[in-house]
Amino acid sequence: MTALPDWMRPPREEGWLADDLDHLPEAPRHTELIDGVLILMMSPQRxxxxxxxxxxxxxxxxxxxxxxxxxxxxxxxxxxxxxxxxxxxxxxxxxxxxxxxxxxxxxxxxxxxxxxxxxxxxxxxxxxxxxxxxxxxxxxxxxxxxxxxxxxxxxxxxxxxxxxxxxxxxxxxxxxxxxxxxxxxxxxx
Structure with a gap:
């Protein structure tokens, strides 16, 4: 298993907040936040x-x-x-x-x-x-x-x-x- 890139680590102990999405330049283009969890679109689009x-x-x-x-x-x-x-x-x-x-x-x-x-x-x-x-x-x-x-x-x-x-x-x-x-x-x- 490879280590997670730094950008995938939440910036605070309580996790991700909505405004954090604007500061993730390395994240996949279609990254969402649902209940404080990053949802990354990794599968190919049909x-x-x-x-x-x-x-x-x-x-x-x-x-x-x-x-x-x-x-x-x-x-x-x-x-x-x-x-x-x-x-x-x-x-x-x-x-x-x-x-x-x-x-x-x-x-x-x-x-x-x-x-x-x-x-x-x-x-x-x-x-x-x-x-x-x-x-x-x-x-x-x-x-x-x-x-x-x-x-x-x-x-x-x-x-x-x-x-x-x-x-x-x-x-x-x-x-x-x-x-x-x-x-x-x-x-x-």
Whole structure:
């Protein structure tokens, strides 16, 4: 077994904090913080995943009204010990070139495209954390016979939990967070 590089050692006894992610230049590009633990993306990305993320980002940008921006692979600082990196974020934050994370109050929608290595986090861990932080909309995109299936959730504000709002195949039409109509089959076509 080889020794851990110095950058992988927490800077304090109580572990990692959200702001520490901005000071890890040697860490893999897609490093997240979940419950004070670094999550390193080490497995190769599947082509399907990248195509869905790119195509869905373009589709959302096309329909997003003024005041909304669509970002890819930017972390959301949920609290001191949680800074996950959704595949896509729809935000109302103004564009600031040097920003490395979004505040949850500026995020209207997070989208996770499920990969084998992230399936549990995307289906169980992250939705709970996004809901607790008050993010109004969550989409979990799964693969079904090569086609995307989008599981849509809306925040129930009183209990800070997501309620299912539909499962979409072929076409996704939603009135929130703005009018959305996306041909899901075209995302990989």
């Amino acid at each position: 082509w399907w995943h990248g195509e869905i993320v790119d195509s869905l980002k373009s589709a959302l940008k096309e329909v997003a009204p003024s005041g909304f921006r669509v970002g890819r692979e930017m972390t959301v600082r949920l609290d001191e010990r949680n800074r996950p990196e959704p595949d896509l974020v729809v935000t109302t934050a103004p564009f600031v070139p040097d920003v490395t994370w979004f505040a949850p109050e500026d995020v209207q929608l997070v989208v996770e495209v499920v990969s084998p290595e992230s399936a549990h986090r995307d289906r169980a861990v992250k939705p709970r954390k996004y809901a607790e932080a008050g993010i109004p909309h969550y989409w979990c995109v799964e693969e079904e016979n090569g086609a995307p299936v989008v599981h849509v959730f809306e925040l129930e504000k009183e209990c800070r939990q997501y309620a299912p709002a539909g499962i979409f195949r072929e076409q996704l039409k939603r009135p929130v967070p703005f009018e959305i109509a996306i041909d899901l089959d075209a995302l990989v076509g």
